[in-house]
Amino acid sequence: MKEGESSSYDKIRSMTRLKDVLEVATSFEQSARDFYTDLIPKVSKNFRWLAEALAKEEQGHYDLFTNLSRRDDIAEAIQAEIERPVTDGQFADAIMSPDLGPHPDDQAVLQYAMGREHLAMSHYRSLADGTEPGPIKDLFAYLANEEAKHKEELEKLYYETVHAGGV
Amino acid sequence: MRPENYEAQRHPPSNEYELNIGPNHPGIEGNYAFKLRLHGDRVIEGRADAGYLHRGFEKLMEGRLWIQNLAITPRICVPDPVPMEISYCLAVEDLCGLEVPERALWLRVLQAELSRLAAHLFTFGGHAATTGMYTPMFWGIADRDLILDLFEELCGGRVYHIYNIPGGVRRDMPPGFIERVSNTLDYLETRLPDYDNLMFKNLVFVQRARGVGVISQEQALDWAVTGPNLRATGLALDVRRDDPYLIYDQLAFDIPTEDGGDAWSRALVRRKELFESIKIIRQVLAKLPSLPGPIRCPIPNPLAWNVPAGSTYVRMESSKGELAWYVVSNGSEKPYRTHVRGPSQMHAVQVLEKLSIGCRIEDVAQIMFSLDACPPEVDR
């Protein structure tokens, strides 16, 4: 299952246990982390730090979800988070997600990453909208929020790298 | 001096002895020494010994920026510091071609005349004290204090005003100042009859002061006597009238004179000048409200200010006489040379020496005070 691919999300649409949903979400982060880790040696050394940073981010996400699923009070924990949802700025929406190709530059990698986060966020959001109120809906909202946070972080980095006049 | 080398010197019999007066002596105005050779109670010869108040102003000023000298000019003459400040500023303004705004000129006259009042009140006390009367001194200092209060309000300092700056003055009058000056003047006018009764009409003072230290007109002109001392010989010479500066040509005032040429006449001239100064100040107070505008013209950054090369000689009428400054600039940020012609230099040195010959010992102090010879001005 791949993060970003809608077929993957269909599977969790019908899950009912929080732990199951979280397990799927965690596997998404794992696959993302692996993707970026594979990318590290493929990109030019001058911006290899980007791929490393992205892999580390995804690892962080993986750890976050893993720890969350081990808790007993998952429902309460996520309740607090989704009370303050991150608004989606849509900054990344206009940027086209490129095919990374054999020699991506730093901007392309960031665009790709933002696109991935955006899609993940959209999917979780639509899942949340389509679920009855309850802990599962809350969980989807929480996951959407996390992706939105991640996307916002990348947007800041993208602005600093591409738009702020410096290398 | 070893005892074996000492041999007593025998002088021929004489009835003369030497006496030093000063430099710290209540009979001396300021710090000043006067060596007398006396025969009994009569003075045969007097030698002035100046220098105890030499602070090196003229040299000090060469080592300081033009603006920094403002802080030390008032200290040249302690009782009447204002003419020092104003004449330094006039000299610099002359060299730089600065045009002082009108309001500043009137404020300067106000300051100068108030200072003249304060100086004369101070002098009355001194003169009377040499004749053994101390109440005029207390009165003079106390009334002078009210004028110092006015200075404190206007300038921020009571004695050393540091109020003038090349181009004008540093602060404008605080609100209500005109009224307070006017009240003070009213009060002083009510006090003048008391002074008259205490001092000027007092037979003790009259008899002590009349005929003492007589200067004739020829002698006065010969010895470069100026100020009230000169006017007491009958000559109506005053820089404010003869060579008007600031806005004195727009003011109405008389030049009081006496014709005795003695200490009594000099005291009376000063007493009459009080009236004139009060008259002048009232005219200034009446004019000031109709003179809005800046109180100084712009000057360059004082830390980077080269006064154009040249020399100038400016003179003013201070309470003691004709005060003049000779300032030379070589185009740099510090004066090349400044020289102060203090009126007291002539009075305290040559005039006093000449007048003391033949007078009684108790009159030496009176002569000095009646000449209003101010040692800080002599020594600088």
Place this chain on the structure above:
Amino acid sequence: MSDIDYKDHGGVLAPLKNLRFFGRNAVTVPLDPRTASANYRGFHLNDWQACVGCSTCQKVCDNAAITMVEIPGLPEDPVKGVRNLRPAIDYGRCCWCALCVDLCPTGSISLSREYVHTCVDADLDSYFVLPDSNGIHGVAYDKGWAKSVESDLVALERTDMTEAAPEARIDNFEEIVAGYDKNQAIIEASRCVQCGMCHDACPTRMNAPEYIRAIWQDDMEEAVRQIYRTNPFAHTCGRVCTHRCETACSVGHRGEPIAIRWLKRYAMDAVAPERVKQIAAEGKPGYVTGKRIAIIGAGPAGLTAAFDLAKQGHEVQVYEAMSQAGGMTRYGIPYYRMPADMLDRDVEVIQSLGVKIQYNTRIGVDLRMDELQQQFDAVLIAVGLWTGRSTRIQGADNDGVERAVELLRKVADGEPIRVPRQAVIIGGGNVAMDIARTLARLQKHRYGEVAITLTALEDIDHFLADRDEIKEAREEGVEILDARGPQQVVIENGGASGLCTWKVLSIFDEKGRFAPKYNADDQLIHPGDMIVEAIGQAADIALLGEALTEELEWNRGRLKVDDGLRTSADWLWAAGDMVRGPDVVTAVADGHKAAASINQFLCIREQAA
């Protein structure tokens, strides 16, 4: 005397008249301290928040009563012009003239209405005071003589600089700034209080107080000499520097800062080029060291390093890809800001020291890095930021979309470009302003009218461009729309016809980082047959080659360098925009740093060998 009738004794009862004195109140002065007047010059007060430690009070005090004391813990910010020094007063020397108050640039120091201090001999040191807002005894007294408009002696107003009016400058590339004449320069230079904040704030530690004073003394050669102590790009910096000096200027806290940049321009223009070369060469040794250094890039960083190294006796060879030297100062800054002939003067001075420049030579193509490594003792790479970033929005790959840096380069190189009838610029920095104003001029010249719209993500207060640039761009007819984010390029008949933007809600996070947030409901289409992207620049490091890129260490996209700007390869240094971000004077400072490091390294090699 006639009107005092001293013979009138008033009769026998006259003495009784004096009994009225018993009816008078005695003159009694209370023993309590008397409140001084509103203007009184008493002991000092100093507002430590407002005081910046500039030491002007110390300079003007005629009795040397003021000593500046370092107070650890107080803010110290050279960029803003703040030092952690505060004045201490020796009341044994102070005469309370208040010149310190009148000359204080910030107005922090004042004299209070407190005037009494007594002590025993053993405590005589209590007359040496470090005043703060609490006063000499820690008891609050009102201010007496404080900074006022009447008595203020600080020269707050700057001498105006004559600039060409918009109508006069819109159709040509003549330099807009006319420069000071001698009178103006001397007056402007006289405003300086010689505090040295400018020196601390400048990346190259320019001896600005010294050259300003030399200008005031009309000693122009001395001014040039002082300038060349730290800056061989002085004609350039005198026109286009980002003037951190002026931001830190202490007079600028309440008034307008000294025009330090314009004064530099004046000084450099005032001395004949031949004489400037002689002054710049002063101190050059008569010997050669035999060491050879290659410098890639004849921009400010590269040429400054070349200047320093040549002056130390080394042989310097500069390789420049373009046909002329100057880097971004020629090919990025339009001529109306930076005339090419003045830049040439800077370059010629550097060349006159023996620096050789080989033009039209692209490293990586005409020569390889490993060849340079073998042929030279040290290599400095200073290639700048010459790749323009693209927004990569939809339609950005159309022919009608250009990068600002490329257009500017072409215009500077004399290459013809297509002049659009109507252009939309994306970006809010100086480069965006430069291309907007350049295109405006070309449009005016070709079509007789200006049609430029500029959009940027940031709101106008956060534009990265200089305020002056924004103002002048507007005067020249550039329409500036802030807080708009590009969505896509509108394509019509295969060409660009406009730019679609959304409104941006500018929100900075608590760390001051910016993630633009769009409002899709507020959409605009800006018509234009050319869209120019001026959003950012990157370094083109392809010249390093893959092997070297892999070998070197990097730091977040830039070459990792130590304090001496040496990379992880011991023979390679990197300096300038590519390492530090775009700024001319920082590049000059980098050039010095790199040259010093290279020189030291070569000396060590000599000793080790």
